[in-house]
Amino acid sequence: MFFRRRELLLCLVVFGCLAYANLVLAAEFATSCDYYHVHRDVDYGRWVPCEGSAWRSSSDPYRIYMKGIWTKEDADSARYWQNQGRCLEMQFHYNGNSISGITWGSNSATAVLDYDAGEYNVDIHLRYWGSVAYNSGYIQNWVKCNRKDIIGTSYVRQIHFDDSGNHCYGQVMCCIGAYKDTSGKYYDCYGEWYSRWKNGDRHGPYY
Amino acid sequence: MFKQTVKGLLILSCCVFLALSATVAWGSSIGKKPKTPKYRVEFKRHLTVQETEAFLKEESLQPFSITFSGKGYSCGGLISSPEEIENLTKKLEEELAEQLNEEELDFQYKTAVKEYLQEVKNDGFKVREIECLGEPKEELKKKEFVLRVVSD
Numbered sequence: 001m002f003f004r005r006r007e008l009l010l011c012l013v014v015f016g017c018l019a020y021a022n023l024v025l026a027a028e029f030a031t032s033c034d035y036y037h038v039h040r041d042v043d044y045g046r047w048v049p050c051e052g053s054a055w056r057s058s059s060d061p062y063r064i065y066m067k068g069i070w071t072k073e074d075a076d077s078a079r080y081w082q083n084q085g086r087c088l089e090m091q092f093h094y095n096g097n098s099i100s101g102i103t104w105g106s107n108s109a110t111a112v113l114d115y116d117a118g119e120y121n122v123d124i125h126l127r128y129w130g131s132v133a134y135n136s137g138y139i140q141n142w143v144k145c146n147r148k149d150i151i152g153t154s155y156v157r158q159i160h161f162d163d164s165g166n167h168c169y170g171q172v173m174c175c176i177g178a179y180k181d182t183s184g185k186y187y188d189c190y191g192e193w194y195s196r197w198k199n200g201d202r203h204g205p206y207y
Numbered sequence: 208m209f210k211q212t213v214k215g216l217l218i219l220s221c222c223v224f225l226a227l228s229a230t231v232a233w234g235s236s237i238g239k240k241p242k243t244p245k246y247r248v249e250f251k252r253h254l255t256v257q258e259t260e261a262f263l264k265e266e267s268l269q270p271f272s273i274t275f276s277g278k279g280y281s282c283g284g285l286i287s288s289p290e291e292i293e294n295l296t297k298k299l300e301e302e303l304a305e306q307l308n309e310e311e312l313d314f315q316y317k318t319a320v321k322e323y324l325q326e327v328k329n330d331g332f333k334v335r336e337i338e339c340l341g342e343p344k345e346e347l348k349k350k351e352f353v354l355r356v357v358s359d
Contacts, residue, residue: 055311105306111281115285
């Protein structure tokens, strides 16, 4: 006999354990950054600009705006997040990968652009540091590029980093606004998001 | 017969195990797209456009984007060479001025834009940071006006 029944069972158990361990380790790796997760009872959706809107300029179809209510508490919280290795962002989405000529502006004194080309949906991130728009009461950004087919979903997102400063995962805190494109088609923010009214808690490494 | 069954089971187990490993490896790579390496150079003080151009040329850096900031407002754009900064500032000035005529923008926002435009007209655009393509050189951090260099 090639194997006895006991050995066969042992063999299967070993394989089973290995497969299980592999899955568990992979899952652990994938969610190892969750200790940075913002839990709902700490600052879940409370101190982010959850109210706002996104719209296309009436005079220039290539320019879109995004506005989010911003309070002193938001600024304090953003500073706390920054100290914790998290960045607060607002994003503009474009339906395509060949945009160029991007210009942008913000009523925050310390917003910066973060843009990665070559993605089907290109994000433009505006990060805020320190005394972000401290006295403005809201944050208002505009972005302009060479395309009119901006899908323009805009929301506040936190980017989480691990202890080494590597990107860990992003987490939508709340939806700022959706958008109608030039043909009038309505686009909502994709996926789920936090809001100060919704009782949700989104985990996960990527989405 | 039994030997063949056991062998078959063993092969099947191996296949399942390998398939699981491959699935997990594939799953954990989702969302990790290869990106062009970029880094940001933040300045201790605001640099003038001329200073920034000189810095980029001197260090042979390949700029990707630039961020200007002033009191209560910031703006910027994509650039691919130091020579493009001047044109970008002109474009930004026009775009900021255009916003003053937009009906949907409120008074508070327009005031911030107006004040920033005035500042820019008086003192020129001030550079807060630049983003460059490639890997950062160690010497950059030693520059007296460089606050930090952050890789993307």
